[in-house]
Amino acid sequence: MTTLIPGSTRSTRRWWALTVLALAQFLVVLDASIVNIALPSLGGRLHLDTTALAWVITAYVLPFGGLLLLGGRLADRYGHRRLFLVGVAGFVAASALAGLSETGGMLLAARAVQGASAALLAPASLALVTQLFTTASDRAKALGVWGAVAGIGSAAGVLLGGILTALFGWQAVFFVNIPVGLVVLATIPTLVTRDPRGARQRMDxxxxxxxxxxxxxxxxxxxxxxxxxxxxxxxxxxxxxxxxxxxxxxxxxxxxxxxLVPFRFFLNREAATGNIVMLLAGGATTALFFALSVYLQEVLHYDALTAGISQLPLAGALVVVAGVVPPIVATVGLRPTLITALVALAGGLVWLAAAGPHAGFVGGLLGPSIVIGAALGAGFITATQLAVDGTSASESGLASGMVNTSQQIGGALGLAVLGTLAATRTAAELAADTAHVTALSNGFSWLFIGAAALSLLGAVATTVIRKR
CATH class of the missing domain: 4.10.860 (DNA Excision Repair, Uvrb; Chain A)
Structure with a gap:
C-alpha cells in the first residue's frame, strides 16, 4: 500500500522504513555507550589514562550535540533523506577509521567525525519518522519505538561492548557499525521515495x-x-x-x-520541558554507564565479558517496560508517567550507590539494575514524545535536532561534572590512606548520587513547567 503524506515524505512501506530508521538511531545511541566496556583494554593498547579515556566518550558526544541543531536545519533545507544518507555514510567511514586507530589522537579524531556524522543523520531520521506517521495514534506508536530504541541503545551498548571486546578485541566495537550502516544505506532509498526540500536560507x-x-x-x-x-x-x-x-x-x-535556535521555540512549554528532561537524563545516563563499566572491572574485578553480561537485567527491564509504556501513557497521561520514571531512576541510582567495593551481583547489583532499566525505558520514550509533540511540520528537523542535542550535550556535561565529583572524592580518600579499590568505589558512589540528583531535577521541572 502506498502512503502519501501531502507536502512531505512518501514511503511505500512506512513501518519497514521506521524499522530501518530506528536501526540507524540505535547505532548512534549505541556508539555513545558501546565503547565503555572496551575502555580498559583500549586504554592499555593506546596508552591512555583515565582522563583520556573519558575524552573517548566526550569526543563523540560533544560534536554530536553541538552540531545537531545545524544538522536539523540542514535537513530541513536540503532534504531529510539526503542528509540522513550522508550522515550514515560518514558514520560508517569514521567507524572504520576508529577501529584501525594506532594512536590515541587518531582514535579521538575518528570519534569526532563519528559524532559530526551522527549530528546529520539523527535529526533527519527522526524528522522522517514524524512525517511518515501523521495521525496521533500512529505517531504515538512510532515515537514509542523511537524512544525505546534510544534507551535500549544505551543499555545494549554495555552488553554488546563486553561480548565484542572479549571475543574479538576492542576494535570490534567500532567495526560492528560497518555492516549495519551498509544495510541502512542500501534500503532507505527504496523505502523513502520522496525527499522535498525546504526554503533556502542562510545557515547559522x-x-x-x-x-x-x-x-x-x-x-x-x-x-x-x-x-x-x-x-x-x-x-x-x-x-x-x-x-x-x-x-x-x-x-x-x-x-x-x-x-540556529529561535528562542521562540522554547515558548512551547511541552518542547521546553522535554528538552530539559533530556538534558538532565542524558547527563545522568552517560555518567552512569561510563562509571558502571569502570566500577565493574576496576573495583569488582569483572572481566569484559562478565561485565557486559551483568547488564542483561538492566537491558531486559528496559525492553519490557518500553513495550508497555504507550498504553500506560494513554491511560494516566504523559507527564505523570515521566515523573514516575524519573523518580524511579533516582531511587535505583541511590540504591546502586550503596553497593560498595565488595558487592555481590545478586545482593548488590541485580535490584538497582532492574529499577534503572525500567525507569530508563519509560523515561526516554515519554521525554522524547513530550519534546516533539506540538511542533509544526516545518520545524520537525529543528525539534528532532533539539531533543538529540539536549541528550548529547547533557551527556557531555554530566560526564564532566559527575566525573570531576567522583575524581575529587577518590583523591580525598587516597590522601587519607584509604585502600585504592575502596577509594574508587566511594568516588563512584558520589557519581551515582549526583546522577540521582539530576533525575530528581528532571522530575521537578516536569512538575513545575506546565502547558499554558
Missing part, C-alpha cells in the same frame, strides 16, 4: 561554531579542574574562554536572520 554556521567550541571549553575546564584545581591558570583560561564563547552564541542567535 557562526552559531554552530560558538556553541560547539564553547561546550568543548566547558568540558575541558571541568576536566582540568579535576586534575589541576580551579585556581590553576589553565583551568581559569578555559573557563573564561567557555564563558566568552557561550555569551557569543547567545548574541549571535539574537541577531541572526535565521538563528
Amino acid at each position: 554556521v557562526a552559531g554552530a561554531a560558538t556553541i560547539t567550541t564553547g561546550l568543548t571549553a566547558v568540558v575541558a575546564a571541568l576536566s582540568s579542574a579535576g586534575q589541576l584545581g580551579w585556581s590553576n591558570p589553565v583551568t581559569l583560561t578555559l573557563a573564561v574562554a567557555a564563558a566568552a564563547l557561550l555569551t557569543a552564541f547567545v548574541l549571535v542567535e539574537r541577531r541572526a536572520e535565521h538563528p
Whole structure:
C-alpha cells in the first residue's frame, strides 16, 4: 500500500522504513555507550589514562550535540533523506577509521567525525519518522519505538561492548557499525521515495561554531579542574574562554536572520520541558554507564565479558517496560508517567550507590539494575514524545535536532561534572590512606548520587513547567 503524506515524505512501506530508521538511531545511541566496556583494554593498547579515556566518550558526544541543531536545519533545507544518507555514510567511514586507530589522537579524531556524522543523520531520521506517521495514534506508536530504541541503545551498548571486546578485541566495537550502516544505506532509498526540500536560507554556521567550541571549553575546564584545581591558570583560561564563547552564541542567535535556535521555540512549554528532561537524563545516563563499566572491572574485578553480561537485567527491564509504556501513557497521561520514571531512576541510582567495593551481583547489583532499566525505558520514550509533540511540520528537523542535542550535550556535561565529583572524592580518600579499590568505589558512589540528583531535577521541572 502506498502512503502519501501531502507536502512531505512518501514511503511505500512506512513501518519497514521506521524499522530501518530506528536501526540507524540505535547505532548512534549505541556508539555513545558501546565503547565503555572496551575502555580498559583500549586504554592499555593506546596508552591512555583515565582522563583520556573519558575524552573517548566526550569526543563523540560533544560534536554530536553541538552540531545537531545545524544538522536539523540542514535537513530541513536540503532534504531529510539526503542528509540522513550522508550522515550514515560518514558514520560508517569514521567507524572504520576508529577501529584501525594506532594512536590515541587518531582514535579521538575518528570519534569526532563519528559524532559530526551522527549530528546529520539523527535529526533527519527522526524528522522522517514524524512525517511518515501523521495521525496521533500512529505517531504515538512510532515515537514509542523511537524512544525505546534510544534507551535500549544505551543499555545494549554495555552488553554488546563486553561480548565484542572479549571475543574479538576492542576494535570490534567500532567495526560492528560497518555492516549495519551498509544495510541502512542500501534500503532507505527504496523505502523513502520522496525527499522535498525546504526554503533556502542562510545557515547559522557562526552559531554552530560558538556553541560547539564553547561546550568543548566547558568540558575541558571541568576536566582540568579535576586534575589541576580551579585556581590553576589553565583551568581559569578555559573557563573564561567557555564563558566568552557561550555569551557569543547567545548574541549571535539574537541577531541572526535565521538563528540556529529561535528562542521562540522554547515558548512551547511541552518542547521546553522535554528538552530539559533530556538534558538532565542524558547527563545522568552517560555518567552512569561510563562509571558502571569502570566500577565493574576496576573495583569488582569483572572481566569484559562478565561485565557486559551483568547488564542483561538492566537491558531486559528496559525492553519490557518500553513495550508497555504507550498504553500506560494513554491511560494516566504523559507527564505523570515521566515523573514516575524519573523518580524511579533516582531511587535505583541511590540504591546502586550503596553497593560498595565488595558487592555481590545478586545482593548488590541485580535490584538497582532492574529499577534503572525500567525507569530508563519509560523515561526516554515519554521525554522524547513530550519534546516533539506540538511542533509544526516545518520545524520537525529543528525539534528532532533539539531533543538529540539536549541528550548529547547533557551527556557531555554530566560526564564532566559527575566525573570531576567522583575524581575529587577518590583523591580525598587516597590522601587519607584509604585502600585504592575502596577509594574508587566511594568516588563512584558520589557519581551515582549526583546522577540521582539530576533525575530528581528532571522530575521537578516536569512538575513545575506546565502547558499554558
